[in-house]
Amino acid sequence: MPDRPTRIDLIRNIERALRDESLQRQMGKAMPASRKARADAAAELPEWESLRSAAAEIKDHVLANLESYLGQLESQVRALGGVVHWASDAAEARVIITDLARSRGVRRIVKSKSMTTEEIFLNPALESAGASVVETDLGEYVVQLAGERPSHLIAPVVHKPTGEISDLFVKKLGVPRYERPEDLARVAREVLRAEFLAAEMGITGVNFAIAETGTLVIVENEGNARLTTARPRIHVAVMGIEKVLPRLADLSVFLRILARSGTGQRSSVYVSLLTGRRRVGETDGPEELHLVILDNGRRRLLADPDLRGALRCIRCGACQNECPVxxxxGGHAYGSVYAGPIGAVLTPAYEGLEQARDLPFASTLCRACADVCPVKIDLPGMLVELRARAVRTGLAPRRDRMLVGAWTFFTRSPARFVLAGSLGRLAQRLLARGGKIERLPYPLSGWTAHRTAPLLASRPFRKRWKPPQEGPQ
Amino acid sequence: MNREALFIERAGQVGVTVIAVGTLDEAVERAVELCRERRVQRAALWDAPEMAPIRAGLRAEGVEILDPRGSFETLAHAEIGITGADWGVAETGTIVLASGPGQPQAASLLPPLHLAVLRADRIVPDLATLLELCGPLPSALVFITGPSRSADIGLVPVLGAHGPTAVTVLLVAG
Amino acid sequence: MKPVALFVTCLVDQLYPHVGEAAVRVLERAGCTVAFPEEQTCCGQAAFNNGFQEEARVLARRFLDVFAHAPAIVAPSGSCADMVREWYPRLFRDTPALGDLARSIASRTYELSEYLVRVLGTTDLGARFPATVTYHPSCHGLRGLGLREEPLGLLRAVRDLRLVELPDAEQCCGFGGFFSIKFAALSGAMLSAKLDTIEASGAEVVTATDVSCLMHISGGLSRRGSRVRAMHLAEILAGS
Incomplete structure (x- = not known):
């Protein structure tokens, strides 16, 4: 289950998504709205570009000194009474967390939204260990009830129209059919409030971990992460190694860009700075704090100079909102935890280019993602690099080799280029009907599936070109 | 625009009601009024010196004051949570709450209404300034910017997803 | 007289030679002497974008040789200019001598409207074009070269031209080179959204700085039976 043996059939997934009218409607409404919210929020700050540069610099500094900051973080968390666990891969992380649950007799677990725990397929493992796990972010809760996976970094259920959620609640919760989002949210709130009160363990992700103070920072809008960390006796926080920041002072840059990039808010509703476990005299916060620090392919990425920058990612979702592909x-088409431009880089990097070979190609390289990324990840450059690796390792499909092979053969010299034109004009006589080409043969048939093909000119530019007369007139 | 005015504007933009008052006595009056309007029967109050007059005022109104050191289950029955706020951040309209003994997160999280008392001289211009000033960190330092919200379902913003539906700040002149 | 070398681009050469001729007229009208180095073929972007970097490097090598001594290289394409500017230096980063040449050539390569406005400081070329026109900012010109106001300024100066705004103008048209064949349905869906906005703009003509996007857009307009025509910016600027 956790390890993916088969290739992600992105092209077929996309074709299926394009036929899904409700998905297209939903995304066609949500994405432009998210883009506008981000653009407005960024435009409000004259220093936006310098914030992006500062954020990128801090992240690069962290990545260049990662082990030392992680070491500092570990000793700070320990000094505060927390336990630090190192997980080299998903399987190790699952064992660590399920062992914690089992050894402490945990039956009920609440979780707040975390992509990192999606990455390690945690929920099924905990359920096999005999614990119930409930996702408490509203969107994640819907996704869990539906037996799906989140389709967006911060809007997990953006793909689902309200009507489907109404039906789902009727079916799974046995409540009357509510149509209005506020009623559905109220139903979920009641169910989940009871879960919070009963849970013995709360599992969260971490947006930022401060090495200097051992502080775990969690950013959210709903309050479910606060409940997850304030109420249960045990808090397990799961973070990727790249989430560490050197100093508390570094946080302001990131909090400012994260909320504005993700949702267009000036600040998310709740930012919790959690420093250690419950202290003497306190009545909430966890008695036990565990921090699981996950590698799962990240150190390999760190050692890869062309792709290392992807570890700057703060999971804001802006590249997804901006990406026309x-x-x-939709997020599910990408067949993995991370979708959109950042997913097209991370999935091949984490799970192998062989399985995810089509992902880096699913982009027009329009660079909208690079323009909005708050930590200036060179996503188009990374996509281009992964494409080159796919070609170098023989993963390019035959059609690509044919097209590019023909193209480079005929553009290698002016003579060949002229010859190509002549051959093309001959072929064109057979293909054109009424001065138009509406059907081209393989491998160009994809073009005419959606558009009329252009005609070659009767004489190319180079044959029409007359150099200007030399000398005085 | 000065810090205080900016805080009021920005907090208002995220749905926080800011009531500016001249004195702590006035704050007590407004807190009592608010509880009366909302027919509050149970309130969760932080244990803090500035809360004492509010506690007395509410008791006189017949409001049951829940022990802030009580269980989550108990505090979940409060219709209002009344807390202090250690800082305000003007740029974002944020209030900052440090938890501690007698000052649980539950009070700002479980009840449908959160009322926070903030002194105007505790408003800083921005996050960067706050992080410089906030000193040794408590077990939980929480930045609150508006009521709990979610737009997960149908992209429609809903307030009170898990936490309070409404946040009111009593801004006491410095 | 400013001497410039025209990089006409492979698509213009074979499919749209009149765009190349229009570009020459426009440059000459702006006071340039235009040379056309006949050894040129293609910048290699089609191979490069598809991951075939070795093949791209061969074509890029040719480009570097052909244009090594050109004082300024002007292309009627934001995408090809961006290929030279953004990617050539990276393509040759492991071979210092070629890397230097690539950077030097990158610094001398311009898209047409960019060259006219930023380098020559011209916006009014005395053109006349009586039609309602909307402008689609091609991604590589827009986000690669940062061309926002340049093409619009040139269009505003054209007599009798009524410029109308394109809704969601900065959205990609979905061309993307071989992407349009590989992800044909997706490219078609992106195109369809672009065509909807073009038709909604009320324009008779949609223009852009790239024939590649325009080939895709005009192919879509033709398939739809739309009356809107797609024309390269140079054709409009050459109008009189």
């Missing part, structure tokens, strides 16, 4: 494909 993501908007039409």
């Amino acid at each position: 993501y908007q039409h494909a």
Whole structure:
């Protein structure tokens, strides 16, 4: 289950998504709204560009000194009475967390939204260990009830129209059919409030971990992460190694760009700075604090100079909102935890290019993602690099080799280029009907599936070109 | 625009009601009024010196004051949570709450209404300033910017997803 | 007279030679002497974007040789200019001598409207074009070269031209080179959204700085039976 043996069939997934009218409607509404919210929020700050540069610099500094900051974080968390666990991969992380649950007799677990725990397929493992796990972010709760996976970094259920959620609640919760989002949210709140009160363990992700103070920072809008960390006796926080920041002072840059990039808010509703476990005299906060620090392919990425920058990612979702491919494909088409431009980089990097070979190609390289990324990840450059690796390792499909092979053969010299034109004009006589080409043969048939093909000119530019007369007139 | 005015504007933009008052006595009056309007029967109050007059005022109104050191289950029955706020951040309209003994997170989280008492001289211009000033960190330092919200379902913003539906700040002149 | 070398681009050369001729007229009208180095073929972007970097490098090598001594290289394409500017230096980063040449050539390569406005400081070329026109900012010109106001300024100066705004103008049209064949349905869906906005703009003509996007857009307009025509910016600027 956790390890993916098969290739992600992105092209077929996208074609299926394009036929899903409700998905197209939903995404066509959500993505432009998210883009506008981000653009407005960024435009409000004259220092936006310098914030992006500062954030990128801090992240690069962390990545260049990662082990030392992680060591500092570990000793600070320990000094505060927390336990630090190192997980080299998903399987190790699952064992660590399920062992914690089992050894402490935990039956009920609440979780707040965390992509990192999605990455390690945690929920099924905990359920096999005999604990119930409930996702408490409203969107994640819907996704869990539906037996799906989140389709967006911060809007997990953006793909689902309200009507489907109404039906789902009737079916799974046995409540009357509510149509209005506020009623559905109220139903979920009541169910989940009871879960919070009963839970013995709360599992969260971590947006930022401060090495200097051992502080775990969690950013959210709903309050479910606060409940998850304030009420249960045990808090397990799961973070990727790249989430560490050197100093508390570094946080302001990131909090400012994260909320504005993700949702267009000036600040998310709740930012919790959690420093250690419950202290003497306190009545909430966890008695036990565990921090699981996960590698799962990140150190390999760190050692890869062309792709290392992807570890700057703060999971804001802006590249997804901005990406026209993501908007039409939806998150699920990417067949993995991370979708959109950042997913097209991370999935091949973490799970192998062989399985995810199509992902880096699913982009027009329009660079909208690079323009909005708050930590200036060179996503188009990374996609281009992964494409080159796919070609170098023989993963390019035959059609690509044919097209590019023909193209480079005929553009290698002016003579060949002229010859190509002549051959093309001959072929064109057979293909054109009434001065138009509406059907081209393989491998160009994809073009005419959606558009009329252009005609070659009767004489190319180079044959029409007359150099200007030399000398005085 | 000065810090205080900016705080009021920005907090208002995220749905926080800011009531500016001249004195702590006035704050007590407004807190009592608010509880009366909302027919509050149970309130969760932080244990803090500035809360004492509010506690007395509410008791006189017949409001049951829940022990802030009580269990989550108990505090979940409060219709209002009344807390202090250690800082305000003007740029974002944020209030900052440090938890501690007698000052549980539950009070700002479980009840449908959160009322926070903030002194105007505790408003800082921005996050960067706050992080410089906030000193040794408590077990939980929480930045609150508006009522709990979610737009997960149908992209429609809903307030009170898990936490309070409404946040009111009593801003006491410095 | 400013001497410039025209990089006409492979698509213009074979499919749209009149765009190349229009670009020459426009440059000459702006006071340039235009040379056309006949050894040129293609910048290699089609191979490069598809991951075939070795093949791209061969074509890029040719480009570097052909244009090594050109004082300024002007292309009627934001995408090809961006290929030279953004990617050539990276393509040759492991071979210092070629890397230097690539950077030097990158610094001398311009898209047409960019060259006219930023380098020559011209916006009014005395053109006349009586039609309602909307402008689609091609991604590589827009986000690669940062061209926002340049093409619009040139269009505003054209007599009798009524410029109308394109809704969601900065959204990609979905061309993306071989992407349009590989992800044909997706490219078609992106195109369809672009065509909807073009038709909604009320324009008779949609223009852009790239024939590649325009080939895709005009192919879509033709398939739809739309009356809107797609024309390269140079054709409009050459109008009189």
